Amino acid sequence: MKNESLDQRIAKQEERLKQLKAQKQAVLAREKKKITDQQRKDDTRRKILLGSLALKQMENEEKKTKILADLNEYLTEDRDKKLFGL
Structure with missing residues (x-):
């Protein structure tokens, strides 16, 4: 009787x-x-801020030409190049 009670208590504790x-x-x-x-949100925010910086720099025609040239080399998908008129 006592062993059964201990076994039941052990089973309950295991559960x-x-x-x-x-x-x-x-x-x-x-x-x-x-x-x-949070890492995904931080990554998205970094991309938005970098994109904002690039757009701001593209107001300068000289920098715009350089950025577009770099993008043309970096981008591999036609649909991505089309987005930037490349």
């Missing part, structure tokens, strides 16, 4: 341990997603 491990995994997954999302 509780499984639940806690699952909760820990869920927390870690949420934290990882949060970090990944």
Whole structure:
């Protein structure tokens, strides 16, 4: 009788341990997603700011010619080149 009670308590504790491990995994997954999302947002913001800088510099005709030449070399897709009139 006593052993059965101990076995039941052990089984309950093992089940509780499984639940806690699952909760820990869920927390870690949420934290990882949060970090990944923030990195993606930061990357997008950098691209927007760099694009804004390039557009501002293209107001100078000399710099515009250089930037477009660099873009022409960098871009490989026709649809991307078309976007910039290259």
